[in-house]
Amino acid sequence: MGLRFSKMHGAGNDFVVIDLRRGGPAPTPALAAAIGNRHTGVGFDQLLTIETPEHGDAIARYRIWNSDGSLAQQCGNGARCVAAWLVRDGATASARFALESPAGRVEVENIGDGRYSLALGVPEFAPKRIPLRMDFEKPEYGAEIGGRELRFGAASMGNPHALIEVADVAKADVAGIGAALQASDLFPQGVNVGFVQVLHRDEIRLRVFERGAGETLACGSGASAAVAILIRQKRVDRLVQVHLPGGSLAIAWPRDDAPVRMAGPAAFVFEGEWSA
């Protein structure tokens, strides 16, 4: 008997979801990377394992692996897919429930039509909390990266994010600049690099070069970090539609001390069994 999995996506950010609540070992980094290979495996941006919660009233906890086999602390689109998977499995009949993520408790609301709204946590901006090697917190930082002068904002949503504003996301050198910033020693735990085009105070376009996965069609924590950084820079309002290559997410950050809320889709693609 192989390892049963569900293939899912949230706004095009794709996942392999494995239920480990009845036991079985968590995947090693090498197994995660093998399943994640788009040519010789199943292919995913992140692998999500559903596990028994450790405390409180959460219905399950989950862990997150990037496609290169590295562990991650936060995954906004993945949290919606875990929620949808548990609802389909009958783990709860309630429209409101909680999950345990590596970054802490996630409050979820099933808003119907395959869409979920959830509270992803309070963003942090202090450099040592991101972590970012800068002496002082600023709305925007400057650094020379790969011979280019870059200006970027930074925040943690439980995982590290940098945000670079561009005139047109379609023309941004997402892979080149994203990889160069990841390779710099500014972010000791690596970084997810967002490229944002502000359309209006309530609407932005975003592309994200993710840590451990490369450019993805959507990044929920990246969308949350982008809106939080732009709110701190007074560039956008408290509720913003974020258009990513794979779909749109609604991001709300009602107050500085409140968690960021994200609403978006979660979809099932197919069921499979990994026997390699």
Ligand SMILES: N[C@@H](CCC[C@H](N)C(=O)O)C(=O)O
């Ligand atoms: N796609 C995710 C983020 C996944 C983790 C990230 N690559 C990291 O290493 O921090 C999302 O929707 O938030």
